[in-house]
Amino acid sequence: MLADLTLGQRPKGRTALAARWIVAHRDGGHRLLENGEVVFDADRIIHVGARFNGDVARRIDLGEVLISPGLIDLDALSDLDTTMLGVDCGPAWAKGRVWPESYVNRGPYEMYTPEELAFQKRFSFAQLLCNGITSALPIASLFYREWGETVAEFEAAAEAAGDLGLRVWLGPAYRSGGMVCTAPGVLEPRFDQARGMSGLEDAVQFITAQAGRFDGLVQGMLAPDRVETCTQELLARTMAVADDLDVPVRLHMAQGQMERDTVQTLHGTTAPQWMAGFGALTPRLIAPHATYATEDDLHLYADHGVTVAHCPLVFARSGAMLRSFAKLRHMGINIGMGTDIAPPDMVLNMAVGVMMARMAGDSIHDAAPEHMLDAATLGGAKALGRSDLGRLEPGAKADIAIFDMQDALMAPRVDPVRTLILGATGRVTQAVFVDGRLSMRDGQVAGFDMTAARARAQAQFDGLRAKYPDRTWGHPPVDDIFPPAYPHLD
Template identity: 65%
Template sequence: MSGLDRSELGRRPAGRTLLTADWVLGHRDGEHRLLRRGEVVFEGGEVLFVGHRFAGEVARRIDFGNALVSPGLIDLDALSDLDTTILGIDHHPGWAKGRVWPRSYVEAGPYEMYMPEELAFQKRFAFGQLLLNGITTAVPIASLFYREWGETVAEFDAAAEAAGELGLRVYLSPAYRSGGMVLEAPGKTVPVFDEERGLEGLRAAVHFIERQNGRHGDLIRGMLAPDRVETCTLDLLRRTDAAARDLGCRIRLHMAQGAMEVEAVRELQGTTGPAWLSGAGLLSERLIAPHATNATVQDLDLYAENGVSIVHCPLVSGRGGSMLRSFSACRARGINIAMGTDTAPADMLMNLMVGLITCRIADGAPDHIRCADLFDAATLGGAKALGRTDLGRLSPGARADIAVFGLDDAVMAPSIDPITTLVVGGSGKVTRATFVDGRLSMLLGEVAGIDMVAAREQAQRQYDGLVAKYPDRSWGHPPVSDLFPPSYVSETDDG
């Protein structure tokens, strides 16, 4: 790499900047195109040129060498807290491990398990992790299991400030819900609703979007985030849809993602979540729906007919024993597929690799999907879901959201096609630089505005404090040592 140093971190350089590398992923005639020793020129936050032998004057030239200059990755289910799903990887069943509130906890009064300053820190730390992995646009997602009810405006005001300071493009507002699942007996969950609380959350989210939309040079935009389909009433969803139309924003609603949800919605509504919303006229291109792993054929047909985008998160789904059936089948239906990480690590390249594998397992064949299809989903698919033609691609007029991935990592040797190499290599650790709207937000593992090494230590302390509170909201209130025993017998030095 030449022509760039750490003094540029956190800055948008004046004048024109030319980036080059062994490979550039440009975009022309509706598709990505690989350019050998290509060039990207941007000024301010806008791409001016993508091709070879730029004839104009430039203020600086940066050569990344054996690397791919790529459009920044788009993550529509981007983890924005300290991941609690990893507690469930080896600890089952979920109802016994604090994944559902027991009645005793509800009656005692649910409480916030993090302090306000801890919630603000988590967003900042999570945004730094996204930038480390070449993600330039994110829709934050967090668990409500450890919350008193929904997310707060204060933490999202802090999140907007963090995104502006670190240099990350985000679509966000506090998540809200009308209800939640409560554990009445081992393995038996029932929904409990508080309609006014859900409507209050929607009003707060709308007000947040009205205040924050367009701030920090348009890095901040709004998206309404009702939590999960089984925690929402029809009135809440209708009002959400109306608000989205008024605000001109999208809605993200988790749906068709798990057995508990499918069972709960069928008991409440007599059908599946997508069919329920379809009957109410609430499926449209405004809706972005993670994860579709439990979608029926009819559900997928309804998504296709109404322009709903799926957010595919293969890593977190695969860890839980489920998968989209399948990426290629959904694409053949004409469904737009975007990508999400939704877990730690926030590694989109790893998700693309797992997505390739699970699709081929679901299809029972290797020739229905290519690495480029998944890379398209992480760029063009995410942009389409957001209604943006200036993201997810490198072409004149696009925003200068750029990720640079090294191709000289020894683990990925030998290299062939750069896209195949990155998807099969499967690690965001090869990300060398991340530009957002022309600003250098990450370079060689350093993120503008946050010391990620020190933040990692703080994150661990906060997480340990959260885990210590799990007995409060677990069935029978067993000690942490019973909830989450180590993988092997753990011994200490008593000497």
Template identity: 55%
Template sequence: MTRTCLTARWVIGHQDGAHVVHENGCVVIEGTDIVHVGPADWPGEARRIDYGQAILSPGFIDLDALSDLDTTILGLDNWPAWKKGRVWPESYVAAGPYEMYTPDELAFQKRFALAQLIRNGITTALPIASLFYREWGETVDEFEAAAQAAEELGLRAYLGPAYRSGGQVVDDAGRIRAVYDEDRGLRGLDRAADFAARIDGRAGGRLRAMFAPDRIETCTETLLRRTRDIAAEMQAPVRQHCCQSPIELDLVAAQHGTTPIDWLDRIGALGPNWLLPHGTHASARDLELIAEHGAALVHCPLVSARHGGLLRSFASCRAQGITIGMGTDTWPADMIANLQMGLMTARIADGGQALRSEALFDAATLGGADALGRPDLGRLQAGARADITVIDLGQALQTPDPVQTLMTSCSGRDVRDVWIDGRRVMADRLIPGFDQDSAMIRAQAQFDGLIARYPDRTQGHPPVAEIFTPSYRRAS
């Protein structure tokens, strides 16, 4: 059979510019595309797979996709960040920053993390990783490995190594400042541009280029203007973290006399291809400029809420016409958990009836597609790419609506199968060529090794036991 017909209790299809629900529905795949969405009794010839009590959902689009062994989880109960290895001390900079992972470990980390994205129903990903434990930026070699891993695993990915003009440094009094090496940042951009030209369109178009200047407060005007020009020529997205902390606001104000987004606007960098994760500390004027330029806000509610932050507010950003996509940005890379946290924090910000579940679901599907300029993604309809996430409801207490059930009873562990470009890249939680159990053992050992080296880049170089204090006293 040249066609495959997937059926389930619930199918979230797409009609007339919006998602619709088919109860007892089907999705028909031919090649890389969807050719039909409708009732389960579709009469055509096809290989048939019945998922029963499940949701056939558009694959999730992750605009800030965790591709790391996430160090932010170490800060859950350990603060302030500058005392806990999240800001380089002057002594570490003087001694010379170094890579805390080997090239082989960096390659493994990418493959491991990309597999976790698939396991959580993410079909399109723009990887993000921390630069705190790096010598400076990400390397082309590790992204060559990431491209190979994405191609083998079947993930749709926008790839590009992060680069920056500077970093944050703290002194003995806890004062944080930025240190710059602009030439190094520009060399990083040149290498990223060369990589982008080589991989854009690979794997039948599943691999695309992106540009990742790290943070607004660690990039110079020259770096961002050049990024703007190269990305515009390639029609590639640019992702840059912004408005996520008081430290960022203070550094940008000291350097440029304004707010982060206003500065991007003044230097002519901001545009519709700019993806801006977080925005939890954005001013009203910042949000106005994001809307005016057609840039996208990337909402990462789980990592923000863990540290007491939230977007203020999702509802008002939508009302301003801002495109909102979703990002995971922390372990676990559970998009469903992020949707649930996003709904809860939106209601905390604006009241219990400020937002409904479908607004978050739209952000993880249509919002991400709009941000990337991809009307062929984020929806199940004829002519769209066959990127489908199958969410098993066998352990869920079902409401009369599949999206509300997703928001109340499910997690990433309920993702059963994933289809990307018409290929089943995960079946019954198994990814061909990827052993989750052995990979998890290796990932933990690698993470433990990183933790052991934390004193090198922590202010005062205290032992690990003082950097990360336990919840309770260890029993004797």
């Protein structure tokens, strides 16, 4: 039984997991294996197929579950999400999501303590595991930061990933500029080139010191924040350094009208076309979100092997969408998936991905649950240059998600993959193995009390929310910034 294994540990000897359904990998694609087994030894899968004939240290019959490759999250929510605050409260400039001039003049400050920054990463990593996510490239907001992310919090994040058993690509986000609100609705970019370059240098030192730790669970990533907040010099240097370090680069672009307008004013074109002009579009680049990509932008992505990190939930909430999932796929653009907003639920994202693609005009055959699962596994692995991830086949890493298909609230089954994804919740994740370690079981992770953590997270979030007037245009009281959905009953 799974209950006999020790949480956080790699079971000794070969472990056979028998299940009613397994997403197995064969001949370049996923296949549905019924009544089969996955066998792993230490960190590697050694068998996927019918009952294994060799010796095993244990055989666990999981029954009516779907065993899937662990999910790969290219834009993995890693803070106490503040984007949620803005979903039904706008516009952004009036709600603390753009720094007003007065806040810049008083001196931006870190709205969390170093302990709080470390805590929110650990809590988020645990939540990712609870949702079947085994590989994560963390993303967090910079609006509540003094400037960029810090090496100290990423050192803590590396420890958290090692303790909990989550595969991560880490690097503190940096930027050479930011938007400043100078009058209601008027936004101006401001740059500090030296600060951006020093952020990149910090990231390089972090990666050099940390990449490969915890049996390789921790890897490096360069994460310039958003394209409109980076100079050409910073991005060109980033891509050159990424080649030296052999790490992926994630950069948000082609994702919003404000960005489109700002980049047009600064560089006279779109972000992807500007980047292509100085050779910064390469297969190393992972680009959330392409929701505002033009036809020409998409052709550049296809020509240069750029991966689009697709995060349908965060955009659906504001009425925006990728146009379209099937179109990008047919153009040959590699698509991976990201959570990017609370809840960090990849199953929900895949469900919303199917719905939004079909609303965008994709046919049911062109944008189906299996295409989303391909993106959340094989697409992510391709972006990371890791042919040993995102698939269950001999030689691959033992990164495994187990979904309970007899959960009482689950719809009657049509097909396990369709039923899981159209059921739209990662809460049916029963267990997760990462690198052969049992990292999550029944909502629990090693050495971390999720219930106590949730209470602590709420208190921390409330503290942040209380500071919003400091960086909101006109400094209104917090209840004016985020009014209740219904008026208060007095």
